[in-house]
Amino acid sequence: MNEVKRIGDKVEKILLRTIVITALIIVIVQGLMVKEPFRLYLSWGERLEGQRIEYPVNKVDYGGENEFEVKSPYAFVVIKAEKYDSLPEAVVLVNNREVKRFTSNEIKLKVMGGDRVEIDSTFYNVPVEYKIKDVSPNLSYPEKGMVYRSNGGQDGGMVMIGEIIVK
Known part of the structure; x- marks a missing residue:
């Protein structure tokens, strides 16, 4: 009986220490977490803040004529x-993969929401302007008429169009 009480006391002591240390x-x-750098590493929600959804979410239009129309996540530029x-x-x-080259002065791209479009013109040492000539009606960004410019050469030859946003 005495030995059982001793084991119970040890378990109780261990539990109390564990609770105090945990607290x-x-x-x-x-x-x-009051300090900003620690909050970023300790809080999962802080790390997720500001991240974009990979694919666009299609909302349901309950008042329209075509209730069951499916909208495509694809668009063209x-x-x-x-x-x-x-x-x-x-x-x-x-998305960092070569898709097309400017073999003529304009190209048509099929893109999806969330795709990142860039133009690598580092081969040319002269400034080059690229214009968004046309877009599909379901595209929010980039907009028709936007102009992007490369400064030419190794340092300024990359043109970032940006992430595609589909309506």
Whole structure:
């Protein structure tokens, strides 16, 4: 009987110490979360803040004529190289993969919401302007008529069109 009581006392002592240490750790972590750098690493919600959804969410239009119409996440963009007939070394990248080259002065891209579009014209040492000539009606960004400019050469030859946003 005495030995059972001794084992119970040891278990109770271990449990009490565990509870006290856990409470201290919680208080210390909460105190550290007041500082901005610690909050970023300790809070999962802070790390997710500002991240975009990969694919656009299609909302349901309950008042329209075509209630069951499915809207495509795909869109098209027509990009024109201003003042040049062709730029065969200018590469269009979608999500860091080569998709097309400017073999003529304009190209048509099929893109999806969330795709990142860039133009690599580092081969050319002269400034080159690219214009968004046309877009599909379901595209929010980039807009028709926007102009992007590369400064030419290795340092300024990359043109960031940006992430595609579909309505």
